[in-house]
Amino acid sequence: MAVGKSRQEIPRPLSTEPNLLGHCLLAMGSRNYVPTRFTNRTPTIIMTTQAHYPIGTPGQPWSDTDKATWLSLQTRKRSYAEEVLSKIDRLRDRFDVIEYDRLDYASDGMYPLFAIRSRDWRDDLPCVLVTGGVHGYETSGVHGALQFVDRQAADYAGRVNWLVVPCVSPWAYERIHRWNPDAIDPNRSFRENSRAPESAALMRLVAPLRDRFLVHIDLHETTDSDESEFRPALAARDGKPYEFEVIPDGFYLCGDSEAPQPEFQQAVIAAVAKITHIAPADAKGQIIGTPLAAPGVIYYALRELGLCASITNAPYRTTTEVYPDSPRATAEQCNAAQVAAVCGAIDFALAQQAVAAA
Numbered sequence: 001m002a003v004g005k006s007r008q009e010i011p012r013p014l015s016t017e018p019n020l021l022g023h024c025l026l027a028m029g030s031r032n033y034v035p036t037r038f039t040n041r042t043p044t045i046i047m048t049t050q051a052h053y054p055i056g057t058p059g060q061p062w063s064d065t066d067k068a069t070w071l072s073l074q075t076r077k078r079s080y081a082e083e084v085l086s087k088i089d090r091l092r093d094r095f096d097v098i099e100y101d102r103l104d105y106a107s108d109g110m111y112p113l114f115a116i117r118s119r120d121w122r123d124d125l126p127c128v129l130v131t132g133g134v135h136g137y138e139t140s141g142v143h144g145a146l147q148f149v150d151r152q153a154a155d156y157a158g159r160v161n162w163l164v165v166p167c168v169s170p171w172a173y174e175r176i177h178r179w180n181p182d183a184i185d186p187n188r189s190f191r192e193n194s195r196a197p198e199s200a201a202l203m204r205l206v207a208p209l210r211d212r213f214l215v216h217i218d219l220h221e222t223t224d225s226d227e228s229e230f231r232p233a234l235a236a237r238d239g240k241p242y243e244f245e246v247i248p249d250g251f252y253l254c255g256d257s258e259a260p261q262p263e264f265q266q267a268v269i270a271a272v273a274k275i276t277h278i279a280p281a282d283a284k285g286q287i288i289g290t291p292l293a294a295p296g297v298i299y300y301a302l303r304e305l306g307l308c309a310s311i312t313n314a315p316y317r318t319t320t321e322v323y324p325d326s327p328r329a330t331a332e333q334c335n336a337a338q339v340a341a342v343c344g345a346i347d348f349a350l351a352q353q354a355v356a357a358a
């Protein structure tokens with residue numbers, strides 16, 4: 001999430017110990033690009049004053065040639081078929097699996113897109129949407145969504161209709177990247193006539209149910225690689241200066257400033273806090289440059305930013321941000337935190353409905 005939103009100006013930290021900057025170069029082959037690792041658990045800030053991404057010309061947006069250079073450096077690092085589709089296949093005997101679209105990425109192949117939904121869909125039940133892998137590199141979003149289906153979704157039979165889209169951006173899942181092959185961020189592209197086919201396909205899937213959803217929870221991570229790779233890449237792509245941001249150590253939520261639902265957000269935080277730690281605010285009372293509204297909660301204008309959690313009119317909507325690089329969180333905890341967030345969101349919404357009906 002923490003990449004490329006508008007944010008307050010943050011003073012550029014000074015370089016003090018450049019030799020300590022060893023993290024996640026992601027095959028960039030840089031001359032003067034310096035990968036970094038920053039979190040607010042390491043208060044000694046280390047930074048080059050002239051961090052320059054190795055593609056493009058500083059101050060100028062990428063040309064098509066620059067984008068092609070970037071694309072040529074992206075390699076397949078893991079398998080969507082082996083890690084994701086195999087898990088989806090094992091759910092077919094219990095739930096309905098729908099291939100809702102395909103992405104044709106030429107020499108990189110064809111990527112079928114799948115949604116899983118509850119059987120015995122009933123028009124009188126509220127609907128829940130869970131999306132993961134909008135950012136393909138955010139692994140617990142994908143596997144947390146699948147884990148919810150496998151272990152928890154049956155508990156909601158007869159209470160909600162649920163639709164889970166576990167891996168919206170499979171090309172990026174394989175490359176452990178944020179963008180699609182056109183160097184477009186799907187999670188800034190949930191708009192009419194979207195240029196990102198990943199976003200457009202999901203919007204087409206959801207459109208008929210847009211007003212039927214009670215809950216939409218979109219599963220993400222904020223990672224160290226946001227600062228070491230993705231935000232520098234974004235700044236370079238757009239010809240803008242790169243501004244350092246502290247990565248928060250812990251889980252947080254990004255709600256919709258147009259529909260804040262603070263009690264809902266707090267209920268989700270409380271559910272996740274049983275699994276993993278919640279991110280504290282930084283010294284400015286902020287998380288990634290945005291003032292903390294409540295413990296672990298910030299708000300964005302989701303629709304204005306073209307974010308996935310804006311694609312329905314669900315009254316209860318939010319974006320999870322798991323921090324997988326924490327020394328205090330395992331991969332299993334990250335998946336479990338996503339599942340806890342989903343269950344906490346559904347449970348709160350159903351309880352509110354019950355109160356309203358009483």
Ligand SMILES: [Zn+2]
Binds near residue numbers: 135138187220221
């Ligand atoms: Zn994300």
